[in-house]
Amino acid sequence: MQQVFTNLELQTALADRASSSLALVPTMGNIHRGHLELVKSASQQADRTAVSIFVNPTQFNQADDYQHYPRTLDADLEQLAAAGVDLVFTPDVEQLYPHATLRAQVEATVAATGLEGAHRPGHFRGVATIVCKLFNLFQPTIALFGKKDYQQLAVIRAMVEELFLPVVLGAEETVREADMVAMSSRNSRLTAGQRQIAPLMYATLQSLADQIPAASDYSSLEQSATATLNDAGFKVDYVAIRDRYLQLPNQQTRELVILAAAELGNVRLIDNLEIEH
Numbered sequence: 001m002q003q004v005f006t007n008l009e010l011q012t013a014l015a016d017r018a019s020s021s022l023a024l025v026p027t028m029g030n031i032h033r034g035h036l037e038l039v040k041s042a043s044q045q046a047d048r049t050a051v052s053i054f055v056n057p058t059q060f061n062q063a064d065d066y067q068h069y070p071r072t073l074d075a076d077l078e079q080l081a082a083a084g085v086d087l088v089f090t091p092d093v094e095q096l097y098p099h100a101t102l103r104a105q106v107e108a109t110v111a112a113t114g115l116e117g118a119h120r121p122g123h124f125r126g127v128a129t130i131v132c133k134l135f136n137l138f139q140p141t142i143a144l145f146g147k148k149d150y151q152q153l154a155v156i157r158a159m160v161e162e163l164f165l166p167v168v169l170g171a172e173e174t175v176r177e178a179d180m181v182a183m184s185s186r187n188s189r190l191t192a193g194q195r196q197i198a199p200l201m202y203a204t205l206q207s208l209a210d211q212i213p214a215a216s217d218y219s220s221l222e223q224s225a226t227a228t229l230n231d232a233g234f235k236v237d238y239v240a241i242r243d244r245y246l247q248l249p250n251q252q253t254r255e256l257v258i259l260a261a262a263e264l265g266n267v268r269l270i271d272n273l274e275i276e277h
């Protein structure tokens with residue numbers, strides 16, 4: 001596995017590409033099984049597999065969250081090499097943000113409104129901007145993202161479609177622990193007690209899914225799920241039932257996604273469940 005640190009080294013590493021296809025898995029490191037599933041899928045879909053590891057400061061709206069984001073580069077590199085990754089890009093902040101003030105940014109509109117967008121102002125601007133930079137640097141044939149960050153995927157899809165970016169997006173199912181907690185780099189920051197409560201988030205989404213076919217009022221389902229989680233010790237930002245484009249559904253909408261975001265202590269967890277009824 002080749003590791004490159006600068007934009008120039010990346011360009012050189014990709015110079016011999018000719019017509020070979022390249023799959024990119026953008027990450028912020030702290031590689032876990034969720035990332036490795038993306039890598040596996042990437043390697044099945046392209047000649048070469050590349051991973052970027054960059055904890056992107058512009059998508060964090062709390063300095064504390066950025067500072068405490070787990071950084072485990074040595075272990076990450078070991079796992080990626082073992083998974084057969086060809087190229088890994090590990091730039092520093094100056095490499096991707098060379099100017100003190102950003103001179104251009106990418107802003108998604110509808111897809112970034114509400115849910116995470118309402119609770120994390122500027123977050124999706126940071127995500128869209130860094131992903132656009134990475135797409136321009138790598139010029140991948142395909143880029144893979146996990147469905148755990150459902151709204152992030154919608155934002156990136158909107159950017160790719162609206163700006164005619166020449167890349168195919170791949171979306172992979174959320175990878176879960178044995179107790180169904182969605183894999184996330186943030187899970188490692190949960191205390192033992194919080195980790196015991198964490199499975200209730202997905203269990204609540206499942207219970208909500210079971211109630212949807214007979215329900216006439218989705219907002220009361222959202223409220224009772226919120227109360228269940230709050231009572232268990234979460235501090236809920238939202239539990240929301242949406243259509244697959246994250247818009248409010250009506251009773252006739254068959255394909256839905258249930259999304260939740262909540263803090264356990266100072267760790268913010270998100271999860272979602274797609275259903276068809």
Ligand code: PAF
Nearest residue numbers: 026027028056127130149
């Ligand atoms: O999902 C992530 O890890 C990040 O938001 C991404 C897509 C790598 C952009 O920094």
